Amino acid sequence: MAEVVERNLESSAAEVIYVKKLKLFNDREVNELIRKRRQHEYSLQKRNKRVLDYDAYISTELAILRLLRLRRQQIDDRRHVDKIERPIIQRLVRLHQQLCYRFQSRIDVWMRFIQVCKILGRHMSVVRLWNRCLQVHGRTDPRLWAAAASYHLHEHTKVLVRSTLRNLSRESEQLSEEQKSTRHELSLLTHHTDKRKKSSVRGFLKEMQEQVTELDRASSQLSREKRLVYDSVYLDAIREARRLLTEGLILNPECGMLHLELVKLEANAADFFNSRILHRANSASAHLDALSDRVDSSTQNAEGATARKKVKRMAKVDNEDNATFMAGVTEDVPFVASGGAFRLVVEAVTERFASDPLILNSLNAILSSVPHLSDDSILSVLNEKVKKLDQTKPSPDENKVLCQSAKFDEQMALSDRIAQLNEAVLNGGIGEALSLWDSWYTQTDPNHNNPKESFRFVDPSIPESVSLLRTRLLLCTVDHCQTGDATSADSPRYSLSVSTDINDFVCRTRRWLDQLATSRWGKTSPDFWFEYVEFERKSGDCTRIPSVQWRASKTLTPEAYSRFTHLLNSTLDNN
Template sequence: MAEAVERNLENSLNEILYIKKAKLFNKLEINEVIRKRRQHEYALQRRNKRVLDYDAYIATELAILKLIRIRRQKADDRRFTDKIEKSIISRLVRLHRQLCYRFQSRIDVWIRFVEMCKILGRHMSVVRLWNRILQVHGRTDPRLWAAAASYHLHENAKAKIRSSLRKMSGETDKLTEQQKKLRRELKALTRFVEEKNKNTVASIVEELRQNTEKLNQASDELARDRRLLWDRIYLEAIREARRLLTEGLSLNPDCKLLQLELVKLEAAAADFFSTRVVDRYDSVKEDSGPTTESMDVSGDPVPAVFKSKKRRKHVAKVVEDDNTQFMACVTEDVSFVASGKALKLVMESLLDQSPDDVKTLESLQLVASTVPHLVEDSLVVKLNEMLDILKTEPSQSHPPAEKVPILKQDEQRSCLTNRTVQLCQTVLSDGIPAALDLWDSWFTGTEQGIVKRDRFRYLNPEMPEAVGLLRSRLLLHSLQSSWSKIDLPGEQVITKQPMNSHQENEELQQKTRAWLDTLATSNWGQQSAEFWFHYICFERECGDCTRLPAIQWRASKTLQPEPYNRFVSLLNMNS
């Protein structure tokens, strides 16, 4: 532990030396910074890692960074910025990376890392982070797919455009300087030439003119890339956002949010293709629209009236080359997307899957109203009719779900209490096998009572009676697998038998585990900390102890924040 702490502190030694040289902190403040860092490093080396320890370390580093910037402003000193601030930022990135690795189930930890990288302008890191988040939590929270698609479509596209423009500006300046240099050399060579050096100078001049030609071609290509930059990057952003949303829908096919986001994306794509791609897709005309002939070779606006036919032909040729270059990057069916047919398919799919959801239909109507020229009138009429029917007949907009028993909560709790009592009486009178058979008749048999068969997973996990019934079922399994009752003439003898000694016990164990796995995919897995605690107790006492880490990991990924905190408390109290 001490070696790792001292090694991390030694890595910050150069940073401390530069802080001392810049006179940003005095000796006492430097000692305090080292003391706090050593304290935080020791806290991170504990066996039981905590998010609070990482948060405290990150807060300390942010406070140091803020104080350094304040001192720099007061002293108007910008020395060693790349040595001091860069070192602190790299430490912050390292802490966030370790935090995400240790607590992969915490979505808030990942999002904090993403936001920090956005503030630092590390957009490539943000892209890699989103890919990792979707790998870990792709099935946990479908909203992450929508957030990643939104980032690629907006923030990442803008960052790419700014970066490309800066790079192109630097390249343009270099080309301009090189062209000026070649012109000066040509002028110097052709001004005063002696008769004996004419052949040598002529070959040099020819070589310089060829280089000038190449520079002009490079300048033209750079200007073309600059003109097509926005459209190319936005086209790539639409493709990446569509890929993320469709992949998210393949993992979460019933998520209406992702379907609605896909509708919005297709509407934006249809608008983009109809305004920026269709004109390029068609043959180049002499008087094309402003979207294709709005700029000349240098990137300046082209005047409405040309002074010469030669200039007109030159600009038309440049525009035609631009269109050809851009259409080489387009792989979509332009007419299909631009006409709104792709949008129509997505909207019809959402209407078929959500015919009774008023909120989803209202959101869909709002999206359709933003692009009325791309949505067919028949589809709008159908959507309005469905909304009118749902609003006039609210009872039909929320039909009774087959999976959820229609009961008042008091009646349901009373029923569960009675069944728990009945189980206990059956154990005392007829034994554990009879009680297990009674349970099967309630929840896996053919009985259709107040609590229907195979509907235990749809009970409210927050009801104490439901949790008590779950605990009773697991207790029955534990007793059945550990003890057997032998009937003798005139008496009953209870004898203990080894676990899993009979085939019946193994079958019962597999059956109980499969039932618990089914409950884990329902509200029990999301809202009940007691369910996961009893699941762990079941595996520890009469199951497979090697499954305990996997169950804890599933609980951390499935439980909501408050139930998860209660689950951790239960584990700590019983450890």
């Protein structure tokens, strides 16, 4: 522990030397600074890590940084800023990285690190942090997907535009300097060379002229990139935001907020394509002919001829810009610009949340803000659904009674299904019981031929649903144990076949449990995670139990997680 602490302190020796050299701190303050850092480093080396220790260290480093800047203002000295402040900033970044690594389940830790990187101007680090945060918390907090899409669409876009224009301006200045020097050398060789020596430098003159032509072409290419940088960056931002929202909807298909954010994004994309890209996709020849006819009708003299040449040259440049830009556009531009994608998303949201008045009212507000993209038919259908829901909306007392009766009916239905499974086991065996389960909760999608699991929509707060889950896991385990016993007497290679069957059973069951973990089972049911742990302990892989417990810690609500730990502790006490 002491070696690690002293090594970390030695890394800050250079900045302390420069602080003493500039007399920003006196000897007593320098000693206090080193003592504080040593104290914080020792607190970070404890066996039980705490967020408070990292927060205290970060607060101390921020206070040191502010104090250094105040002392610089007092003495008006700007020397060695990079050598003093850069190690402090690197230390802050290191502390935040360790904090996010050790406390991945806390979203506030990730958000603070993202905010720090924004303040420091590390926007590529912000992008990587968003990706990592979505990998960890994408299933538990759908709002993160909307926040990441908003960052890519607004803040990151502005940063990319500024940095791209800055780089292009720097390259343009270098090219202009090269053009000036090359043209100057060419003029000297052309006008100030003796006639007897011109034949000997003719090849060199030709090379210089080709070099000037290449520089002019590169300069025009840079100018074209400057003109296209806004549209290309915003187009990439729309694509990235759409990708994030669709991935969030795949993991959280029941989140209405993400559906509404996707509707807003498609409305913005339709306006952007209509104003910035649609005219590029159209044929430029008609535009050129119209401009030429306009100039021919208005001017007939020499000035008109000059204007025609200028218009043709500008049209040619526009055509080249449009061709360069449209080479990277893969979307159906007329369809998106006319609002086709927007209307498809609106129809999908209307069908999916037909019984949710809050989502429908929010969707109606969005459609009223973009009347040029909304059809009267969509608005009329949406208004009718909202009116029907308002008319059929029960009073609070009636709603409470209906909820209680619906929950009671669901409890009775689940109890009846448990009884049917037990009866099927007694009459036809475990195979018939599993077939009965599949007829209830496993349907095949006719479009994709994939099994669609509907048990994930069962309310996990009902005790009978947890009993049904236990019954399913018990039936699967007993069925495959019986299959292994039956195979052992017949097959000469029974050990290999049995191990293969058991591995397939474990993989299928684990895949089914992972699907349930992405629903409200994983967020609200501690019994589900307890059964997951018991399945890995009895039939699966014991080495996966810590990872399952970690997933439960970051997925469950605090109250549900305390119940989960109580179940685990009671199991250990019984054993």
